Amino acid sequence: MFPFSFEWAWDMGHMVFMGGLWYALSIIGLGMTYCLIMAAVDTAKGKGSH
């Protein structure tokens, strides 16, 4: 999973598989981080108060 795992090799298989995994995880992680930060900013601005 990480280059410091003992079985890691810089070959095509690892780059495609792990590249795909980290690509998906990055989108999910960055997307949720953006949503949480924007929600905090909007709340601080007083939006969404009923």
Add this chain to the structure above:
Amino acid sequence: MDSALIPEGVKRCSFGKFAIWLVIVGAVLLWGVFAMLLCWFKGLNQTNMNDAYGFALWIWADLAVIALGGGAFFTGLLRYVFGKDELKNILNYAVLIGFICYSSALLILAIDVGQPLRAWFIFWHANVHSMLTEVAFCLSCYFAVLTIEYIPLILENRQIDRVPFFHNLSHNMHGIMVIFAATGAFLSFFHQGSLGGTPAVLFGRPFAYREGVLIWPWTFFLFTWSAAACGPCFTILITWITEKISGKKLVKQEVIRLLAKIAGWMLATYVVAKIIDTWYWAAVTAPSKGFGIMDFYADNPVYGIWILILEVGICGVIPAIILITKTGRKYSFLLILAVFLAVLGVCLNRWVMVLQVMAVPVLTFETWFMYFPSWQELATTILPVAYGIILIMISYRYLPIFPQERQMEEEKHVSIFV
């Protein structure tokens, strides 16, 4: 008692009736949990799996729920990427069903893995030459996407939505949902495909082996295709069952018909591809390995040629014809029959590609391997069904799953008094 939590403008049954049903289905759930704990604490000797059946009932259930949960990614793709805006009225339910299916699939794998404490090895020490590694990666990531798609629904609960932060979070998540939907479609394409590719690369098992393009056998594409076709059919079927149980219409017929039409064309093209694949396998691939087609459908008590006719003909061609014709979609009975057959067909396809593959003898001195699951396997396969029913009950009661429900109830109310 819980009326403050129920969405505004809709009617739900009394809390007592709801609680009674929750207890009844909960008892089934507990039976499954008991069997699951037996498997975890005593080991896989609680199952009837053996040297011939390393994949058993669980893996069939796993593949079936993953295919049926395909309605979430495909409906999301149609709504967010292809702009079929009308589908927003059924998308919430498709997401909920997808969430149930994928969490069930992961639960089944957690039982099947034998040593759950080492489940993380598949990520940390990944075998990059295995299609199942890709399945594990994509399943986990896509489950995260489905959770992200389900969270805004929870946040839209009447009481939770009053909290400004949660209201804003839900609003912002909706704002970039197209990115999550596109990621979900990307992940689904690969894990549905790899599940199909796994049996088809077994060149030692001519019943499953298929040729293909580059590293992908044809079944890679057929599995993704069938999930995109039959997943929406399952969403329609569950919506219809929910409407029957609740005693009211929840989604307008135009929306159901649009989704049915798209699913129908997906199913029709899939069936054509499946027939070509089956013909090529029977006429070229299997004979090249020394087998005739009837070697796979004779000399055993269960698997006759009927299973192929049922899967491709009755549960493939017939529903496809019904769903692509306007007349077929017009009559509710025909439409529901078609989606039921399509759902049955995809479950049967996964059964054939998992269990019949294991049953067929490969060596000349072997006979058919028959298998019947233990009660622990049955209980843990029924467990996700009970869990799904409970989650649907709770979500339907407390969350605004059906955007058209309130409007339809008001229209019904007006029509009574006009």
